[in-house]
Amino acid sequence: MVTIYDIAARANVSAMTVSRVINNTGRISEKTRAKVKRVMEELNYVPNQMARSLVLQQTHLLFLLIADITNPFYTTLARGAEDAARKLGFRLLFGNSDENGDKEQEYMDTLLKMRVDGLLVAPAGDASLPHLETLRRHQVPFVLLDREVPGVESDIVLGDSKEGARQLVRHLSENGHRRIAMINGALTVSSARQRFEGYKEALKLNDLPYSEEYVLETSFGPRADLSEIDRWLGRMDPLPTAIVAGNNVLAVEVIRTLNARGLRVPEDISLVCFDDLASYAEIDPFVTVISQQAYQFGYLGMQMLIDRIRNPEEAGPWKKIVLPSELIVRRSVKAVR
Amino acid sequence: MVTIYDIAARANVSAMTVSRVINNTGRISEKTRAKVKRVMEELNYVPNQMARSLVLQQTHLLFLLIADITNPFYTTLARGAEDAARKLGFRLLFGNSDENGDKEQEYMDTLLKMRVDGLLVAPAGDASLPHLETLRRHQVPFVLLDREVPGVESDIVLGDSKEGARQLVRHLSENGHRRIAMINGALTVSSARQRFEGYKEALKLNDLPYSEEYVLETSFGPRADLSEIDRWLGRMDPLPTAIVAGNNVLAVEVIRTLNARGLRVPEDISLVCFDDLASYAEIDPFVTVISQQAYQFGYLGMQMLIDRIRNPEEAGPWKKIVLPSELIVRRSVKAVR
DNA sequence: ATGGTTGATGTTACCGATAACTCTAAAGTA
DNA sequence: TACTTTAGAGTTATCGGTAACATCAACCAT
Numbered sequence: 001m002v003t004i005y006d007i008a009a010r011a012n013v014s015a016m017t018v019s020r021v022i023n024n025t026g027r028i029s030e031k032t033r034a035k036v037k038r039v040m041e042e043l044n045y046v047p048n049q050m051a052r053s054l055v056l057q058q059t060h061l062l063f064l065l066i067a068d069i070t071n072p073f074y075t076t077l078a079r080g081a082e083d084a085a086r087k088l089g090f091r092l093l094f095g096n097s098d099e100n101g102d103k104e105q106e107y108m109d110t111l112l113k114m115r116v117d118g119l120l121v122a123p124a125g126d127a128s129l130p131h132l133e134t135l136r137r138h139q140v141p142f143v144l145l146d147r148e149v150p151g152v153e154s155d156i157v158l159g160d161s162k163e164g165a166r167q168l169v170r171h172l173s174e175n176g177h178r179r180i181a182m183i184n185g186a187l188t189v190s191s192a193r194q195r196f197e198g199y200k201e202a203l204k205l206n207d208l209p210y211s212e213e214y215v216l217e218t219s220f221g222p223r224a225d226l227s228e229i230d231r232w233l234g235r236m237d238p239l240p241t242a243i244v245a246g247n248n249v250l251a252v253e254v255i256r257t258l259n260a261r262g263l264r265v266p267e268d269i270s271l272v273c274f275d276d277l278a279s280y281a282e283i284d285p286f287v288t289v290i291s292q293q294a295y296q297f298g299y300l301g302m303q304m305l306i307d308r309i310r311n312p313e314e315a316g317p318w319k320k321i322v323l324p325s326e327l328i329v330r331r332s333v334k335a336v337r
Numbered sequence: 338m339v340t341i342y343d344i345a346a347r348a349n350v351s352a353m354t355v356s357r358v359i360n361n362t363g364r365i366s367e368k369t370r371a372k373v374k375r376v377m378e379e380l381n382y383v384p385n386q387m388a389r390s391l392v393l394q395q396t397h398l399l400f401l402l403i404a405d406i407t408n409p410f411y412t413t414l415a416r417g418a419e420d421a422a423r424k425l426g427f428r429l430l431f432g433n434s435d436e437n438g439d440k441e442q443e444y445m446d447t448l449l450k451m452r453v454d455g456l457l458v459a460p461a462g463d464a465s466l467p468h469l470e471t472l473r474r475h476q477v478p479f480v481l482l483d484r485e486v487p488g489v490e491s492d493i494v495l496g497d498s499k500e501g502a503r504q505l506v507r508h509l510s511e512n513g514h515r516r517i518a519m520i521n522g523a524l525t526v527s528s529a530r531q532r533f534e535g536y537k538e539a540l541k542l543n544d545l546p547y548s549e550e551y552v553l554e555t556s557f558g559p560r561a562d563l564s565e566i567d568r569w570l571g572r573m574d575p576l577p578t579a580i581v582a583g584n585n586v587l588a589v590e591v592i593r594t595l596n597a598r599g600l601r602v603p604e605d606i607s608l609v610c611f612d613d614l615a616s617y618a619e620i621d622p623f624v625t626v627i628s629q630q631a632y633q634f635g636y637l638g639m640q641m642l643i644d645r646i647r648n649p650e651e652a653g654p655w656k657k658i659v660l661p662s663e664l665i666v667r668r669s670v671k672a673v674r
Numbered sequence: 675a676t677g678g679t680t681g682a683t684g685t686t687a688c689c690g691a692t693a694a695c696t697c698t699a700a701a702g703t704a
Numbered sequence: 705t706a707c708t709t710t711a712g713a714g715t716t717a718t719c720g721g722t723a724a725c726a727t728c729a730a731c732c733a734t
Contacts, residue, residue: 059387069406076407095431107428110386
């Protein structure tokens with residue numbers, strides 16, 4: 001591996017002079033600079049970032065940890081974060097916790113050891129608390145995305161989940177539905193909790209009955225098999241006339257399970273959900289959803305993160321951005337009665 | 338930042354002893370080991386990976402660079418790579434080149450500087466040649482995924498694009514189509530070339546006419562606006578009765594553009610494509626596709642990569658895995674005549 | 675002629691870890 | 705008893721850079 005010492009020897013200068021050429025610091029005569037640059041090209045020199053980071057005490061690396069890389073909500077968010085990072089002159093790498101606290105933990109370890117300069121996290125759930133406390137203890141700036149973690153104070157970008165849930169239920173109610181079920185992510189995830197709260201509130205507000213039997217708490221991530229959902233559908237008696245899905249993944253899985261049972265949406269049962277489906281759904285805008293501005297989650301979060309990194313002394317109060325959610329009515333709800 | 342020296346001082350041992358405890362090397366008395374561990378916990382010690390990598394000359398980091406993070410083909414591939422890496426005890430980070438050679442270049446720079454141990458790449462195109470040559474020159478093991486790059490010899494996982502294209506055209510031909518158009522990614526991408534070749538071959542084989550007007554070469558990645566596709570549709574006269582799309586993204590964009598023009602699939606025009614749509618398409622299996630085993634691309638590629646890293650001396654011949662593609666007939670093709 | 679600048683470059687120490695070698699007291703052996 | 709072995713440490717050099725200070729010749733002003 002070629003080092004600055006190799007360059008220095010070949011160019012008959014000291015290592016420090018090479019370092020100065022690389023970083024454009026200090027004063028160097030044009031002649032020396034040219035000579036050093038020529039030698040660097042000849043030897044295909046690539047600076048060793050680890051050695052550099054070690055002495056500089058910063059890596060200039062940012063990291064985005066998302067909860068489900070196959071979910072278009074998060075990949076769109078990732079594109080937003082990436083664009084913001086590029087625009088502000090930072091490099092961004094990604095990780096995927098797969099809605100799994102242990103995998104998240106592994107990433108956190110790696111990133112802490114790598115001494116990344118900052119971190120954007122869509123936490124796997126409330127159990128992320130210790131990981132985030134560790135980050136804080138080690139003074140790694142981070143911004144939470146999409147999910148809060150009780151006990152953690154930080155910059156954060158959230159969607160208005162509770163209001164979204166209210167809107168969905170109101171929409172169903174306005175279409176005459178009275179037996180409204182909900183399938184949701186784990187309640188250890190703040191967005192799932194908020195959506196559940198909004199669902200219950202809206203039921204009350206609209207004078208609709210609430211029944212535990214009509215609620216399934218599972219995970220936001222994709223399931224290996226759909227039997228849990230199928231059993232839930234089998235348990236409900238009578239079947240609800242409409243289902244609220246806590247996110248896009250659940251919506252798709254419910255529809256597939258319903259179809260397997262010979263039930264069709266919206267003819268036999270109506271369905272609404274959070275988060276838009278993939279762009280692929282654009283070819284047939286079908287499911288009525290609460291759409292979130294995924295790209296903005298990433299973009300704004302990254303701006304906040306870099307702001308903290310660039311002005312660490314300011315230490316203003318934590319910022320919380322709540323992005324509005326929008327009800328997009330399509331064809332997955334049938335009016336009843 | 339806490340270092341092994343801080344630990345050493347507090348525990349009344351030398352730094353080396355701390356290092357031995359961390360790495361479980363050498364001989365340490367149980368008493369000393371316990372004391373050091375206690376102090377490490379007290380001080381929340383996290384090893385500095387950069388310092389370690391600097392002396393060990395390896396980072397134990399692998400990297401996957403995909404071409405489009407919003408494309409479910411690549412995110413599924415990413416899950417495969419991730420699972421394989423975990424199973425074999427490696428950490429994996431991701432990057433997204435966005436089908437853009439310059440962004441790819443930036444990632445390559447970063448990764449080279451970071452001295453990652455190995456790299457899985459879905460290259461942005463033939464222009465990736467210099468980046469890959471640089472990797473080779475610096476002896477960074479890499480495996481190509483999904484796309485070849487002329488001039489680069491390496492382990493690689495490919496789909497059988499040519500055969501896939503033949504199957505799609507044959508299927509259309511069997512359904513009576515004679516005017517078959519193709520929208521494709523840039524021909525600087527090997528998979529686009531292969532698919533184009535297969536398309537032309539199959540036209541000949543099935544005695545169908547080939548016309549340049551019926552072919553649009555654009556990019557695989559999502560477009561900011563669809564006007565280019567719209568103009569292409571406007572140019573073709575008479576309109577084809579069927580379109581082959583070079584990938585899933587193009588298929589969706591074509592369908593949207595057709596719809597905007599008041600044309601419907603498959604009633605007015607048939608459409609087939611490569612790569613399955615997102616799982617979200619499962620709720621309405623609609624587009625007839627050549628499906629590729631995206632997960633396997635990642636899984637097998639990662640296995641090959643780690644194999645190279647673990648046994649660098651073996652240096653067997655480059656391995657090339659060609660995964661079969663499968664025609665899945667759904668409802669986007671109408672029989673004509 | 676003398677001292678002060680200034681531009682260009684070199685020297686040394688250090689970032690935080692580990693490899694390779696050294697040291698020392700206690701145990702083992704002839 | 706004297707010598708060897710060994711367990712359990714410690715010392716020193718090094719990985720590839722950069723900060724801070726040192727050096728030195730050329731130029732300038734008085």
